[in-house]
Amino acid sequence: MRIADIGGEFALIQRLCAHAPNAHQNLLAGIGDDAAVIKGIQADGSHLLVTTDMLVENSHFRCEWAAAEQIGIKSVVCNVSDIAAMGGTPTFMFVSLALAPETEVAWAESLYRGMGKACRRYGVTLAGGDTTHGAAVTISITLLGRVAPENLCLRSHARPGDLLCVTGPVGSAAAGLAMMSAGLVPPPLLKEKHLTPGCRLDVGPTIAPLAHAMIDISDGLAAEVNHICQQSKTGAEITAADIPIHPLAMEAARMTGNDPLTFALSGGEDFELLFSIAPKDRQQLERRGIDIVVVGKVTDAAEGIFLRLPDGKREKLTGGYNHFS
Numbered sequence: 001m002r003i004a005d006i007g008g009e010f011a012l013i014q015r016l017c018a019h020a021p022n023a024h025q026n027l028l029a030g031i032g033d034d035a036a037v038i039k040g041i042q043a044d045g046s047h048l049l050v051t052t053d054m055l056v057e058n059s060h061f062r063c064e065w066a067a068a069e070q071i072g073i074k075s076v077v078c079n080v081s082d083i084a085a086m087g088g089t090p091t092f093m094f095v096s097l098a099l100a101p102e103t104e105v106a107w108a109e110s111l112y113r114g115m116g117k118a119c120r121r122y123g124v125t126l127a128g129g130d131t132t133h134g135a136a137v138t139i140s141i142t143l144l145g146r147v148a149p150e151n152l153c154l155r156s157h158a159r160p161g162d163l164l165c166v167t168g169p170v171g172s173a174a175a176g177l178a179m180m181s182a183g184l185v186p187p188p189l190l191k192e193k194h195l196t197p198g199c200r201l202d203v204g205p206t207i208a209p210l211a212h213a214m215i216d217i218s219d220g221l222a223a224e225v226n227h228i229c230q231q232s233k234t235g236a237e238i239t240a241a242d243i244p245i246h247p248l249a250m251e252a253a254r255m256t257g258n259d260p261l262t263f264a265l266s267g268g269e270d271f272e273l274l275f276s277i278a279p280k281d282r283q284q285l286e287r288r289g290i291d292i293v294v295v296g297k298v299t300d301a302a303e304g305i306f307l308r309l310p311d312g313k314r315e316k317l318t319g320g321y322n323h324f325s
């Protein structure tokens, strides 16, 4: 049996994790969220957050397309994004590196210069790691963070009746990648979204006290809505016409023969936040100066997870990145 036969990445994770102890009274959220939440072991009463993400050469980045510094920036940002999605702020980082023996020292230094830039931007301190050799350059980052208990946003906290909101346009990173894959030069914004994205730590902590569930959009909007619904035991309806897609991403879709909605639903690496919020709290968030776009609503589980198309028809909300499938 191959990994694809059992349903890919997420089915594999479940199967593997059953072999090890994975529950503890102080583990408030373990496998299945953007970061693990470990109860109140910090002096100020906040919970410890731990997340980890790995990038592998030729699977997640290509040295012909991305400079080492850009890879360094992105490797930190995707971790900071997971901490932001919990409602927290990042603190300390550990970097495990596998480098090929022929890797240039200058390349590795540029990688770290990029990491350093992102660390300064998001207030992260490098605290350790591990270095070894391997056939493909592999960068595995573990990032710690903290969250005040009242700000913690789990994927499992959505409630029927909540609005589902995003913090900005989705599909731009996929649009940039599609143009590069087609041998086209993307406009600077799309190139930046793909190669050196930022994440929404600027708004996460402000949204967190009002939001119920939150997740970062790393695998595409469709996958993230499904993750929230699965963990919260709810349904959802997303309105296709309300999904914010940047005009440049629309244009990129035309140029590459893609559907812009596919970029938004399945592209991923947007690093915007998707969250659920009670309708009564929406205005409060807007009054705090946070730009949000309502893309749908949380429903009862029995209603299923659907996409409402512009012609009024509904289809199952599918798509999203899944390694191995």
Ligand code: ADP
Binding pocket: 013, 016, 017, 030, 031, 032, 033, 034, 035, 036, 052, 053, 082, 218, 219
């Ligand atoms: P994200 O997209 O937010 O980075 P992932 O989809 O990578 O999250 O992971 C989903 C959940 O599964 C997370 O809680 C993560 O810690 C857990 N997980 C992923 N791979 C493994 C593994 N090999 N062993 C244990 N837990 C894992």
Ligand code: MG
Binding pocket: 033, 034, 081, 082, 085, 215, 216, 218
């Ligand atoms: Mg995540």
